[in-house]
Amino acid sequence: MAKKETAEDRNYKIIAENRRARYDYAIEDDIECGIILQGSEVKSLRIGQSNIAESYAAVEQDELWLVNSYIAPYKPAVTWGHDEKRRRKLMVKKKELVRLWQATSRKGMTLIPLVMYFNHKGHVKIKIGVGKGKQNHDKRASDAKRDWGRQQQRILRDRG
Numbered sequence: 001m002a003k004k005e006t007a008e009d010r011n012y013k014i015i016a017e018n019r020r021a022r023y024d025y026a027i028e029d030d031i032e033c034g035i036i037l038q039g040s041e042v043k044s045l046r047i048g049q050s051n052i053a054e055s056y057a058a059v060e061q062d063e064l065w066l067v068n069s070y071i072a073p074y075k076p077a078v079t080w081g082h083d084e085k086r087r088r089k090l091m092v093k094k095k096e097l098v099r100l101w102q103a104t105s106r107k108g109m110t111l112i113p114l115v116m117y118f119n120h121k122g123h124v125k126i127k128i129g130v131g132k133g134k135q136n137h138d139k140r141a142s143d144a145k146r147d148w149g150r151q152q153q154r155i156l157r158d159r160g
Contacts, residue, residue, distance in 0.1 A: 015124070016050045016116045023139065025112055025131035031100070033126050034091035035066065035116075040077035045124060047074075050116065057090060057111035057128050059101045064090040066113060066126065090126065103130045 021027070037045070044050070049072035058065050066088045073081050092100070103109050114127045134142070 011120050012125075013118045014115060015045050015048060015118065016052045018053050018055075018112065018114055020053060021112045021114050021129060021131070023142070024134060025110070025129065026134055026138070027112070027114070027129040027131040028109075029103070030114060030127050030129045031092065031096060033064065033128055035124050035126050036089045036091065037071075037124060038082045040074040040080065040082050041071045042124065043077065044072050044074040045116075045118075047072075052113045052116055052126075055113050057113060059097065059104060059111075062097065064092055064097055064100065064111075064128075066090055069113065090128070100128075100130065108132045 051070040052066075055069035056067055058067055068085060069088060070084055071082070073084060100111060104111060109130060109132055112129045112131055114129045116124065116126045119125050
């Protein structure tokens with residue numbers, strides 16, 4: 001029986017990562033999306049010049065959009081360059097779009113980009129998380145839980 005390929009098994013190159021997303025939001029679910037880009041944007045991403053830390057995704061008029069993401073201009077493509085902070089369309093199936101729209105219509109839920117990467121075929125993909133914003137006491141509880149886990153690992157390492 002063949003092993004089913006998962007996202008962790010794939011060989012991909014990370015372009016940009018939103019490290020604060022899991023700290024600021026309680027992520028309930030995530031989804032992999034394609035993204036529509038111009039040629040100069042892809043070349044700039046291959047160099048690794050992008051940022052998704054301040055961006056978010058929004059469902060508008062039966063389409064999913066990535067808003068406020070930054071892709072640096074590609075120097076050789078000055079004539080036909082791109083706008084650095086333009087809205088970029090994300091590609092998802094209709095069924096997934098409906099599920100995302102229902103999730104965001106609930107109170108306090110938002111769509112956060114977690115990581116942008118090249119998949120094993122060389123296509124740009126972005127992982128979007130559905131999450132709810134954490135309050136300060138939730139963040140302190142997460143920190144305490146993470147610190148306790150580290151202490152447990154140290155104790156087990158020292159004993160063994």
